[in-house]
Amino acid sequence: MVRRIGILTSGGDSPGMNAAIRAVTKVGLNSGLEVFGIYNGYKGMVEGYIEPMTRETIREIVNRGGTILGSARLPEFKDEEVRRKAIHQLSKRGIEAVVVIGGDGSYRGALSLTEMGINCIGLPGTIDNDITCTDFTIGFHTALETVVDAIDKLRDTSNSHHRCSIVEVMGNRCGDLALWSGIASGADMIVTSETGFDENDVLDRLRDLDIIRKKKHAIVVISEKITDVDQFAKKVTLNTGFSGRATVLGHIQRGGSPCPYDRMLASQMGEKAVDLLMQGIGGHCVCIRDNKIVSYPIEKALSMPAESRKPLQNLFERLV
Ligand SMILES: Nc1ncnc2c1ncn2[C@@H]1O[C@H](COP(=O)(O)OP(=O)(O)OP(=O)(O)O)[C@@H](O)[C@H]1O
Ligand SMILES: O=P(O)(O)OC[C@H]1O[C@](O)(CO)[C@@H](O)[C@@H]1O
Numbered sequence: 001m002v003r004r005i006g007i008l009t010s011g012g013d014s015p016g017m018n019a020a021i022r023a024v025t026k027v028g029l030n031s032g033l034e035v036f037g038i039y040n041g042y043k044g045m046v047e048g049y050i051e052p053m054t055r056e057t058i059r060e061i062v063n064r065g066g067t068i069l070g071s072a073r074l075p076e077f078k079d080e081e082v083r084r085k086a087i088h089q090l091s092k093r094g095i096e097a098v099v100v101i102g103g104d105g106s107y108r109g110a111l112s113l114t115e116m117g118i119n120c121i122g123l124p125g126t127i128d129n130d131i132t133c134t135d136f137t138i139g140f141h142t143a144l145e146t147v148v149d150a151i152d153k154l155r156d157t158s159n160s161h162h163r164c165s166i167v168e169v170m171g172n173r174c175g176d177l178a179l180w181s182g183i184a185s186g187a188d189m190i191v192t193s194e195t196g197f198d199e200n201d202v203l204d205r206l207r208d209l210d211i212i213r214k215k216k217h218a219i220v221v222i223s224e225k226i227t228d229v230d231q232f233a234k235k236v237t238l239n240t241g242f243s244g245r246a247t248v249l250g251h252i253q254r255g256g257s258p259c260p261y262d263r264m265l266a267s268q269m270g271e272k273a274v275d276l277l278m279q280g281i282g283g284h285c286v287c288i289r290d291n292k293i294v295s296y297p298i299e300k301a302l303s304m305p306a307e308s309r310k311p312l313q314n315l316f317e318r319l320v
């Protein structure tokens with residue numbers, strides 16, 4: 001039976017990672033395991049920046065954003081030699097298994113380590129909601145609240161100046177943050193990689209909102225990495241009756257105290273990760289599907305097709 005486990009956070013941080021660290025540590029300690037914190041993701045694993053986790057380490061963190069363990073990106077981890085160094089650091093400390101909290105890239109690292117003899121379990125810590133096997137990732141709902149709060153505020157000023165606010169949100173090629181926030185904030189248009197971006201069509205629709213519907217302002221939510229929103233805002237000013245203003249929400253979306261949903265999800269998933277490791281299972285990731293906490297082999301999880309967002313896009317079209 002496994003006796004010593006490690007835990008790390010990797011990739012972009014997300015609100016709720018600390019709640020997951022706390023859950024893994026508490027469930028682990030309460031199950032008689034020794035738990036080790038691996039700092040700065042795979043980088044700390046390679047460098048041996050590894051310390052025991054105690055009840056003190058995780059005190060007062062359930063409500064804190066970010067990650068107390070730090071996070072990093074280490075592209076070299078794809079190299080088997082680099083992973084060998086990491087495994088050497090774990091072996092020196094008798095760490096036999098690891099919980100990896102991160103996104104799809106971190107899962108690939110976890111799978112490679114499992115294949116080299118260190119059982120790893122992945123937990124989905126990312127605001128992007130881009131891990132297809134799980135309905136939601138830890139951090140998505142908190143980021144969503146942040147985005148909706150920002151759009152509510154932009155609405156006040158945009159409404160006062162006959163403006164069109166172009167709001168760029170994160171998602172790393174996944175449109176969920178844009179789609180959910182657009183619906184929840186009552187935006188006029190949503191542009192994601194799934195909807196596609198036809199600049200002239202958006203300008204036509206804005207003219208329609210201004211001239212036909214006589215709207216005082218407009219809000220367009222757009223996913224990052226689709227277009228230059230500053231340039232697009234200038235085109236809005238030139239080609240419609242609204243003056244265009246771009247707002248890039250940026251890393252604000254990654255911060256803040258996790259909402260209760262993310263704390264719950266992190267706690268349930270943390271518990272499941274420890275249970276899987278104690279059963280000798282590795283190479284799996286934990287998901288929530290239809291409100292149930294389940295796990296899938298990482299390989300299968302990463303190749304699952306993304307669920308269609310067409311029903312939500314249709315809902316949005318019926319709400320405009
Ligand atoms: N194919 C791979 N093999 C081994 N390790 C990998 C692989 N892909 C990524 N990693 C490791 O995982 C780290 C995090 O991956 P990445 O930067 O893609 O973020 P992520 O986990 O997808 O999170 P997010 O996209 O939410 O920021 C990488 O820096 C690297 O150390
Ligand atoms: O913090 P960085 O390295 O600029 O990465 C930003 C990316 O990370 C995320 O915040 C999380 O994956 C993405 O939404 C975004 O594209």
Ligand SMILES: [Mg+2]
Pocket residue numbers: 011103104105172
């Ligand atoms: Mg990713």
